[in-house]
Every structure is written in structure tokens, then in C-alpha cells.
Amino acid sequence: MVMGLIFAIGVITFCIGALGVLIRKNAVVMFLCIELMLNGANMLFMAVSKFKGLIEGQVAVLFIMAVAAAEAAIGMAIITAFYRRRGGIEVDKAELLKW
Amino acid sequence: MRDLILAVVFIPLIGAAINGIFCWKTRRKAHYIAVPAIAIPAVISLYLLVKVAQGYHFDDVLYWWIAIGDFRVPIGFLLDELSVVMLVTVTFISTWIHIYSIGYMDHEPDISYARYFTYLNLFVFFMLVLVMANNYLLMFVGWEGVGLCSYLLIGYWYEKMSAANAGMKAFITNRVGDFGFTIALFLIYKHLGSLIFHDVFARAHELSVPLATLITLLLFTGATGKSAQIPLYVWLPDAMEGPTPVSSLIHAATMVTAGVYMIARSHVLYNLAPFTMEVVAVVGVITAWFAASMALVNNDLKRVLAFSTISQLGYMFVGVGVGAYAAGIFHLFTHAFFKGLMFLCAGSVMHALHGELNMQKMGGLLKKMKITGITFIVGALAISGVPPFAGFWSKDSILHHAFVEGHKFVWLVGTITAGMTAFYIFRLIFLTFFGEPRDKELYEHAHENPPVMTIPMIVLAIGSAFAGLFALAPGGGFEGFVNRIMHAGHEAAVHAAHGEGGAGGLIVISVAVALIGIGIAYLMYIKRTPDPVEMAQRFRPIYLVLYNRYWVDELYFAFFINPTVGISRHVLWKIVDVGIIDGIVNGVARLCSLIGAGVRKLQTGFIPDYAWFILAGIIVVCGIKILF
Numbered sequence: 001m002v003m004g005l006i007f008a009i010g011v012i013t014f015c016i017g018a019l020g021v022l023i024r025k026n027a028v029v030m031f032l033c034i035e036l037m038l039n040g041a042n043m044l045f046m047a048v049s050k051f052k053g054l055i056e057g058q059v060a061v062l063f064i065m066a067v068a069a070a071e072a073a074i075g076m077a078i079i080t081a082f083y084r085r086r087g088g089i090e091v092d093k094a095e096l097l098k099w
Numbered sequence: 100m101r102d103l104i105l106a107v108v109f110i111p112l113i114g115a116a117i118n119g120i121f122c123w124k125t126r127r128k129a130h131y132i133a134v135p136a137i138a139i140p141a142v143i144s145l146y147l148l149v150k151v152a153q154g155y156h157f158d159d160v161l162y163w164w165i166a167i168g169d170f171r172v173p174i175g176f177l178l179d180e181l182s183v184v185m186l187v188t189v190t191f192i193s194t195w196i197h198i199y200s201i202g203y204m205d206h207e208p209d210i211s212y213a214r215y216f217t218y219l220n221l222f223v224f225f226m227l228v229l230v231m232a233n234n235y236l237l238m239f240v241g242w243e244g245v246g247l248c249s250y251l252l253i254g255y256w257y258e259k260m261s262a263a264n265a266g267m268k269a270f271i272t273n274r275v276g277d278f279g280f281t282i283a284l285f286l287i288y289k290h291l292g293s294l295i296f297h298d299v300f301a302r303a304h305e306l307s308v309p310l311a312t313l314i315t316l317l318l319f320t321g322a323t324g325k326s327a328q329i330p331l332y333v334w335l336p337d338a339m340e341g342p343t344p345v346s347s348l349i350h351a352a353t354m355v356t357a358g359v360y361m362i363a364r365s366h367v368l369y370n371l372a373p374f375t376m377e378v379v380a381v382v383g384v385i386t387a388w389f390a391a392s393m394a395l396v397n398n399d400l401k402r403v404l405a406f407s408t409i410s411q412l413g414y415m416f417v418g419v420g421v422g423a424y425a426a427g428i429f430h431l432f433t434h435a436f437f438k439g440l441m442f443l444c445a446g447s448v449m450h451a452l453h454g455e456l457n458m459q460k461m462g463g464l465l466k467k468m469k470i471t472g473i474t475f476i477v478g479a480l481a482i483s484g485v486p487p488f489a490g491f492w493s494k495d496s497i498l499h500h501a502f503v504e505g506h507k508f509v510w511l512v513g514t515i516t517a518g519m520t521a522f523y524i525f526r527l528i529f530l531t532f533f534g535e536p537r538d539k540e541l542y543e544h545a546h547e548n549p550p551v552m553t554i555p556m557i558v559l560a561i562g563s564a565f566a567g568l569f570a571l572a573p574g575g576g577f578e579g580f581v582n583r584i585m586h587a588g589h590e591a592a593v594h595a596a597h598g599e600g601g602a603g604g605l606i607v608i609s610v611a612v613a614l615i616g617i618g619i620a621y622l623m624y625i626k627r628t629p630d631p632v633e634m635a636q637r638f639r640p641i642y643l644v645l646y647n648r649y650w651v652d653e654l655y656f657a658f659f660i661n662p663t664v665g666i667s668r669h670v671l672w673k674i675v676d677v678g679i680i681d682g683i684v685n686g687v688a689r690l691c692s693l694i695g696a697g698v699r700k701l702q703t704g705f706i707p708d709y710a711w712f713i714l715a716g717i718i719v720v721c722g723i724k725i726l727f
Binding site for chain 1: 703710714
């Protein structure tokens with residue numbers, strides 16, 4: 001029962017994040033949503049790790065957190081640069097790759 | 100021995116390679132390589148001739164060229180009485196013509212000079228492959244190779260449109276014949292399982308008569324192309340666009356006789372097909388007569404000789420067609436001398452007159468060009484069949500065989516043609532070398548050529564005068580020598596007939612005919628009674644038909660060439676090529692670009708859209724994974 005709850009929290013967190021990435025235009029918000037997705041995934045990893053008594057899940061979580069930290073640094077830098085060039089952080093301002 | 104045979108065949112190739120690859124180095128000195136590259140094989144082949152006369156034979160495989168399952172074709176050479184005769188003829192005549200070319204091609208630019216000798220050496224190489232091959236396929240390689248060199252040399256002055264066209268004409272006309280040749284090879288392989296002469300002839304009796312007839316007729320088709328017989332002779336007069344030594348070597352002495360050689364080589368097959376023999380003899384004699392009739396009125400020095408070559412080749416085919424293969428080869432041998440000689444003389448005249456070929460503008464040249472004139476007359480006497488010159492022995496032998504074999508019609512036409520031959524060749528002599536000069540300016544500039552040109556002419560003149568005496572050599576003479584390999588059925592009958600009386604009468608008739616021909620030419624062109632111009636007026640329709648060469652070229656244009664070109668241009672090019680083939684190629688490209696234009700709308704540039712695609716993709720992949 002507790003396991004089910006934890007799974008539900010993980011999945012819901014992930015879905016909120018995914019929806020946010022898909023429908024928001026603000027790059028920072030999308031960024032936060034990506035973090036939500038990562039954490040949702042982390043939650044599921046932890047749950048399965050605990051439930052099955054496996055250590056690999058926890059290792060994966062540590063990796064993901066490390067990658068997310070690095071990604072956050074780079075992502076914020078990109079967004080800052082983007083803001084300077086385009087005068088805003090709405091992603092529909094990035095349209096140079098259009099067909 | 101094997102090394103010597105290899106040397107004979109491959110030294111000319113080495114010569115061609117050196118001149119061909121280093122033409123910018125050899126330039127003017129090209130002949131220092133080209134001439135020895137032929138002269139050495141010529142000396143070796145004389146040695147081989149002696150060896151073969153002593154009974155030596157060579158038939159060996161150097162290596163297996165093609166070996167696919169049962170289909171095995173070697174590079175192999177065959178040396179016997181027949182091929183050694185060809186070998187000696189080809190190398191000997193080529194040597195002198197190479198030397199002659201040094202003088203004749205004097206005015207050529209450096210690189211062209213080297214190019215000329217490259218082609219000439221290459222030609223000799225292919226010709227030797229043709230005569231030495233021990234199987235049909237290798238022979239065909241030589242056959243095509245000489246055709247290629249002929250094309251290259253006819254079109255040697257390729258800046259001249261007419262020369263380039265003549266080259267194409269020769270090549271394409273030969274394709275028609277070669278089509279028959281290749282089909283014959285397929286049939287031989289299919290039914291006898293081999294292309295090596297030795298095996299083919301050993302098993303030839305397994306062929307049914309209709310099949311043998313078909314094969315031999317197809318082979319003969321190839322021969323009509325290469326040896327300029329009706330209906331494929333049209334390329335040879337045009338081939339005179341090439342340099343004159345080329346006409347002499349390729350289009351008189353060697354290449355055009357390849358068909359005769361091929362038939363003599365395949366005599367085992369031909370003996371199985373009496374019908375084909377009949378066809379060969381009749382086509383030969385009709386060609387002889389037909390070409391001689393066109394030579395009667397032509398005013399172009401080299402074209403007359405070209406028609407004469409066609410006519411003499413016709414005689415050779417009569418020889419092989421009546422089963423007298425040795426006589427055909429003998430005529431080939433003597434013809435190589437006297438026709439080679441006459442072309443060299445014509446070249447000499449042309450060289451002296453700065454390329455003038457119209458006989459009506461010449462006359463009286465004997466005073467200026469003694470050596471050329473006298474050697475030319477020797478050649479003319481030889482071709483007319485005046486004893487004891489070479490042509491007498493061989494032509495008479497052919498007519499004799501035709502007569503005793505019962506081909507009375509062939510004999511009759513052949514004899515009449517002999518008279519025409521004597522007439523047109525002496526017409527040529529009288530117009531060129533006797534009488535008053537008709538073009539003073541040309542006459543003033545005429546001069547005898549340097550020894551490098553006259554010596555080959557003298558040598559060949561000696562050959563034309565005396566080569567026929569080989570007929571009297573011990574052991575059956577020339578024909579007896581060649582006949583050593585002609586294990587033919589009805590050859591024996593011919594031998595038996597040899598001893599008969601009546602031969603004397605035939606000889607008298609043919610000599611008389613020759614002398615009458617010469618006499619008429621003398622009356623018409625020296626005495627001017629009857630005046631040839633008047634004669635042309637009186638018999639204007641006949642004259643016009645002959646002068647326009649029976650409109651055969653025009654006929655071919657109307658029936659074959661123009662329709663082919665028309666279909667090619669309007670159907671094959673405009674519809675098939677532009678419409679269908681280009682349509683498919685361009686259509687594929689257009690389809691791709693259309694699809695691309697549609698699909699690239701997906702590339703919106705908005706990041707959320709891509710995220711949607713990723714999500715959709717994941718859902719699809721996971722869905723498939725779960726469902727299946």
C-alpha cells in the first residue's frame with residue numbers, strides 16, 4: 001500500500017513535469033519541469049530499489065542527481081545567453097531551425 | 100621455339116607500347132623503335148618458315164585465359180603451314196611498309212608521327228594474334244583488334260570530317276559482319292563444346308549438314324565484312340581516306356585478307372557444307388566482277404586500287420569457295436606483294452604531287468618518276484596476270500581450280516574480270532605515267548621520292564615479279580606446302596585433275612584475256628581511238644551507273660542508314676531516352692523533392708513541438724513493446 005503510494009507520487013510528479021515541458025513557453029519554467037521529471041524518475045528508482053532490495057537503483061539516482069546538477073548549470077547559462085540575444089526567455093523566440 | 104613464337108607476336112606490341120606511352124619522347128625518332136619491332140619478327144618468321152618446312156609444328160597453350168566450368172579458352176598459338184605463310188607475308192610486307200612510311204609521313208607533326216607508328220605496330224600485333232591464334236575466340240580478338248587499328252588509321256587525320264566518317268563507316272560495317280561471326284562462335288561452342296581449332300576440327304563431323312551450313316555461312320558473313328565482299332564492301336573505297344601506307348598494309352595486303360585466311364583455317368567446317376562453298380564462290384566472283392566494273396571509270400588513283408583490292412579479294416574467295424584453299428592463300432600471298440606495291444607507288448605519286456589523286460590531272464609522270472613508274476608497271480603486270488609475274492600464277496591457279504571443279508560460270512566471270520582488271524589497271528598506268536601532262540603546274544612540281552620510299556617499292560616489285568615462281572618450288576610448290584594441312588575430302592580430286600591436259604588451254608585463254616585488256620587500254624588511253632570521252636558519251640547510261648558505283652552507297656543510305664539514324668533521333672533519342680529514361684531518372688528526383696517539401700513542415704523550430712514528437716514516439720514504441 002505504501003509502495004503503491006510512492007509509485008503514484010513518482011508517476012504523478014513525472015507527468016506534471018512532462019506536461020509542463022510540453023505546454024509552457026517560459027524556458028525557466030520548462031527547466032523546472034525537467035527537474036520535476038528527473039525527480040519523479042528518481043522517486044520511482046528509489047521505490048523499486050527499496051522494494052526489491054537492490055542497490056543499483058540508488059546508484060542510478062546518485063548519477064541522475066549529479067547529471068541534473070551539471071545540466072542545471074549549463075541550462076541556466078544557455079537561458080541567460082538566450083535572454084541577452086533575444087530579449088526574452090519564451091521558447092517560441094527560438095525559431096531559426098524552422099524548416 | 101616457344102620463345103621465338105612469343106617474340107614474333109609480342110615484339111610489335113612492345114614497340115607499340117613504347118611509342119604509345121613515350122610518344123612525346125620518341126617523336127621524330129619513333130621509327131627507330133617501330134621498324135625494328137617489325138623487322139625482328141620478320142627475320143624470326145623466316146626462320147620459323149624454314150622450321151615448318153622441315154616438318155615442325157607448334158600448337159600449344161600458353162595459359163588458360165577463360166576457364167569457367169566447361170568453357171575453357173586458352174591464349175594459345177598455332178604454327179603450321181597455313182599460319183606460317185601468313186606470318187611471313189604479314190611481317191615481311193609490314194617491314195617494308197614501315198620503312199616506306201618514314202618517308203611518306205615526313206610532313207607530319209612530331210606527336211602524330213609517333214602516334215602513326217604506334218597504331219601501325221599495334222596493327223601488326225593484332226594481325227599476328229589473328230593468324231597465330233589456336234582458337235576461334237583468340238582469333239576473334241585479333242580480328243577485332245585489326246578492325247580497331249583500321250578504324251584508328253583511317254581516321255588518322257581526324258580533323259578531316261571525311262576521314263573521321265570513313266573510319267566510322269569501316270568500323271560499323273564490320274560490326275554487321277562480326278555479328279555473324281560471333282553467332283557462329285556461339286553455335287560452334289554449343290554444338291562442339293570447344294573453340295580450339297584442334298578440338299573443333301576433330302569433332303566437326305558430328306555436325307549435321309544444315310548446322311554446318313549455318314555456321315559456315317555466319318562465319319562467311321564475318322568474312323564479307325572484314326574482307327570487303329558484297330554486300331559489305333562499301334567501307335573499303337572510303338577507307339582510302341587514311342594515309343596511303345595504311346591503305347597498302349591494312350586495306351590491301353593484310354587485314355582485308357583475314358576473311359580468306361579464316362575460311363582456309365576453317366576448311367574442315369567448310370568442306371562439310373557444299374552449299375556454303377557454292378555461296379562463297381559465287382559471292383566471290385560476283386564481287387570480283389562488280390568491283391572491277393566500278394574501277395573501270397573511276398578517276399581517283401587510290402579508289403581504283405581499292406576497287407581492285409575488292410575484286411582481287413573476290414578471286415581469293417573464289418579460290419577457297421571451290422575448295423582450292425591453297426590457291427586462295429597463294430593469291431593472298433602474291434596479292435600482298437603486288438597490291439601493297441601498287442599502293443606504295445600510288446602513295447609515291449601522291450606524295451610527289453602534293454596529295455593530288457585525280458588521274459585526269461596527271462600524265463607523263465614516267466619521265467619524272469622513273470622508279471615509281473617502273474615498279475608500278477611491274478605491279479600492274481602482276482595483277483593483270485601476265486606471265487611470269489606473280490599474279491599470273493595465283494589467279495590462274497584459282498581459275499583453273501574453278502574450271503576443273505565444274506564451276507564453269509564462276510570460271511567464265513572470273514576470266515572476263517581478269518580482262519577488266521588488266522584494262523583498268525593499265526588505264527590507270529597510261530593516264531598517270533604516259534601521254535602528255537594534263538596539268539602543267541602539277542607536272543612541274545613532280546619529283547622522285549627519296550630512297551627510303553623507293554627501296555621498299557623496288558623490293559616489293561621484285562616480290563611481285565618473282566613471288567609467283569614459288570608455284571614451281573619442289574614438293575608441289577606453294578600450294579603443295581599449304582596443302583600439307585588441308586586434309587580435305589575433295590582436295591584429292593583437285594590434285595588428280597592437276598595432271599590433266601586442257602590446263603594449257605586455260606592458261607592461254609587467261610593470258611590472252613589479260614593481253615586484250617591491256618591492248619584495249621593502250622588503244623583508248625594512248626592512241627585515243629576510240630576516244631574514252633566519246634565512249635563515255637555514247638554509253639552514257641552505263642558510264643553513269645559505273646561512275647556512281649551503282650548508287651550502292653546511296654541505296655544503303657536510303658534503306659539502312661537514314662532509317663536507323665531517323666529512328667535513333669526521333670524515337671530512341673527524343674522518346675525513349677529523353678522521355679522514358681530521363682523521365683524515370685528525373686521523376687525519381689522530383690518525387691523525392693516533393694516528399695521532402697511536405698515532410699519538412701514537421702521541422703517547426705519550436706522546442707515544445709519536438710518534445711511532443713518525442714513523447715508520441717515513446718508512447719508508440721512502448722505501446723508496440725507492450726502489445727506485442
